[in-house]
Amino acid sequence: MTEVPVWLALFWQFFLLCCISVGGTNTVLPDMHRFVVEEHAWITDRQFADLYALAQAAPGPNALWVTLVGLQIAGWQGAAATTLALLIPSTALSFAAIALHTRRPHSRFGIALRRGIAPIAVGLMFSSGWLLLRSASEQWQGYALTLVAFVAVLRTRLNPLWLIAGGAACGVAGFV
Amino acid sequence: MLAPLEIFLTFARVGISGFGGVNFWMRRVLVQEKRWLTDGEYVEGLAMGQLIPGPNVYNLTVMLGHRFGGALGAWAAIAGLFLPPLAVVIALGLLYRHFSALPMVQAALRGMTFIVAGLLLANAVALARPLPRRLAPWLFLALTFAGVGLLHWPLILVMGALAPFAVAAAWREAGSQRRPGA
Structure with missing residues (x-):
């Protein structure tokens, strides 16, 4: 069997997974983990978790952690491979959806699809917030921080970046 | 533009x-x-x-x-x-x-x-807030949260199970809006 370059193997596997990642890349995270950590042992469990945390803490879409995984495994080629594998399916399918919508903007099915899925999308956002809260801690201090952020965003004009900076400071200070 | x-x-x-x-x-x-x-x-x-x-x-x-x-x-x-x-x-x-x-x-x-x-x-x-004040949207919102947020079921299963019904409900609603009184 001929040896496939690591970046190409990464690209192909991540591309296939991203093509089926309805609901976001987090849904295929376990499969990506199995591929790079368990099957190929290109990175360790600890590195995988660290890179995920790094991408979460950094600004920008959380899905950018796939770039970090590629970079860690195969340098620049790896970073390009995983990033393109992430973006190509999404971009192509989004443009396809736009084309369908442009052709028949008021089709009954299109309207039903958007309006029908909308409450599910909102339910998922409630779930994300809730799961983040539960995953981080069971301590009251954490819940207090969440409550402060929730109320401040709904009731004040404070720039939420201050809240995020404050949260990070609380973490570093050991408050939560 | x-x-x-x-x-x-x-x-x-x-x-x-x-x-x-x-x-x-x-x-x-x-x-x-x-x-x-x-x-x-x-x-x-x-x-x-x-x-x-x-x-x-x-x-x-x-x-x-x-x-x-x-x-x-x-x-x-x-x-x-x-x-x-x-x-x-x-x-x-x-x-x-x-x-x-x-x-x-x-x-x-x-x-x-x-x-x-x-x-x-x-x-x-x-x-x-902008969701219509009808049963269906709020029911699907609550079921999604219960499945994904509280019960930790896989997102793809929850969406797969709820989406057809949610879209069907919205389809009926869109039809009744198109023909007022029908």
Whole structure:
């Protein structure tokens, strides 16, 4: 069997997974983990978790952690491979959806699809917030921080970046 | 139509502000600050973003960029959302290759996580407001939260089970709106 370059193997596997990642890349995270950590042992469990945390803490879409995984495994080629594998399916399918919508903007099915899925999308956002809260801690201090952020965003004009900076400071200070 | 540069700069601000994820900032900047679309339109776009494979905020970015400025607008939005954060993330990744222990980042992330949870919940409340005051949308919202948030069932199963019924309910509703009194 001929040896496939690591970046190409990464690209192909991540591309296939991203093509089926309805609901976001987090849904295929376990499969990506199995591929790079368990099957190929290109990175360790600890590195995988660290890179995920790094991408979460950094600004920008959380899905950018796939770039970090590629970079860690195969340098620049790896970073390009995983990033393109992430973006190509999404971009192509989004443009396809736009084309369908442009052709028949008021089709009954299109309207039903958007309006029908909308409450599910909102339910998922409630779930994300809730799961983040539960995953981080069971301590009251954490819940207090969440409550402060929730109320401040709904009731004040404070720039939420201050809240995020404050949260990070609380973490570093050991408050939560 | 908006100028590609303005679209680029706006989405760049969304991307670079998005510590802990950009979902919150997308609505904050586009709906609240710029008023380029309403909450109702935003949530419909988000729904489509969920259905298309890949990061839902990314899919939403492509669709909104296109809506604001055509194909060029879509590419401007993609570049704005992705390129500045990509540079930051790659810089962090290179640092990580040299200093692989990062207890401080993890401590900071822990604190940030609670804040981001609060931001997302506030966002969800704001997006739930424009939903029609009928049983079906709120039932599907509650079932989604129960399945994914409380019972920890796989998202794809919950969506797969609920989406056909949710769309069917909206289909009936759309039909009855089209023919008043029917």
